[in-house]
Amino acid sequence: MGIKGFQGTSVLDFPGRIASLVFYGGCNLSCGFCHNPTLIDDFDQYPDMPVEALLDALQQRVGFIDGVVISGGEPTLAPSLAATLMQIKQLGLAIKLDTNGLRPDVVADLLAKQLLDYVALDVKTAPERYGELHHRPVALGALAQTVELLRSGAVDYEFRTTCVPGLVEEQDIQTLGRLLHGGRRWVLQQFVAEHAMDDAMQQCTAFPAQVLHGYAEIARAHVAQVELRGL
Numbered sequence: 001m002g003i004k005g006f007q008g009t010s011v012l013d014f015p016g017r018i019a020s021l022v023f024y025g026g027c028n029l030s031c032g033f034c035h036n037p038t039l040i041d042d043f044d045q046y047p048d049m050p051v052e053a054l055l056d057a058l059q060q061r062v063g064f065i066d067g068v069v070i071s072g073g074e075p076t077l078a079p080s081l082a083a084t085l086m087q088i089k090q091l092g093l094a095i096k097l098d099t100n101g102l103r104p105d106v107v108a109d110l111l112a113k114q115l116l117d118y119v120a121l122d123v124k125t126a127p128e129r130y131g132e133l134h135h136r137p138v139a140l141g142a143l144a145q146t147v148e149l150l151r152s153g154a155v156d157y158e159f160r161t162t163c164v165p166g167l168v169e170e171q172d173i174q175t176l177g178r179l180l181h182g183g184r185r186w187v188l189q190q191f192v193a194e195h196a197m198d199d200a201m202q203q204c205t206a207f208p209a210q211v212l213h214g215y216a217e218i219a220r221a222h223v224a225q226v227e228l229r230g231l
Contacts, residue, residue, distance in 0.1 A: 019068055033162060074103075093211065142171050164191045177223075
């Protein structure tokens with residue numbers, strides 16, 4: 001569950017900032033549409049990147065980057081996450097966390113320690129369908145807890161749903177709308193089949209743009225801001 005990858009700069013993953021990307025291995029879901037499959041089911045093939053090497057690489061970029069995106073896999077599974085983020089903060093860098101929200105205790109701890117500046121919470125489909133995303137039971141109450149942590153907190157955030165045909169249909173968007181109601185921002189992003197973990201998903205045809213625009217209309221009844229990505 002350590003650091004498995006590092007990308008020097010990105011201008012897309014942290015709103016308003018130029019950031020480096022840090023990838024953790026391991027996940028507590030196994031979504032067939034995941035675009036980082038080797039970080040999910042075969043992450044031990046990559047040696048862990050020492051924290052000292054990461055901090056040195058970030059230090060060299062201070063002044064060019066102003067933030068770091070912590071992604072995965074699922075970074076909240078890493079026991080040393082808080083300690084690593086504290087050291088990144090000491091470099092004067094802002095931190096964005098990408099998470100599936102199934103470890104609300106970890107998210108709450110990071111928020112309480114003021115280690116996060118932005119959170120992207122991936123909301124995969126209607127909660128009752130999460131069993132389709134994993135081969136073990138999923139604690140759905142955990143997802144609702146993380147939603148409420150963000151909705152009631154001060155740190156900026158977005159809810160994010162990849163619109164996968166067969167998994168995210170109109171009824172699922174309506175159900176998610178009720179879960180996310182009162183939130184700040186909900187991003188609906190287009191599914192890209194090419195790099196999906198599941199071979200069957202690689203053959204799946206993405207929704208036409210008008211379907212996502214229809215989903216956005218449903219979402220606007222529930223959150224303050226809706227954004228479409230990937231169209």
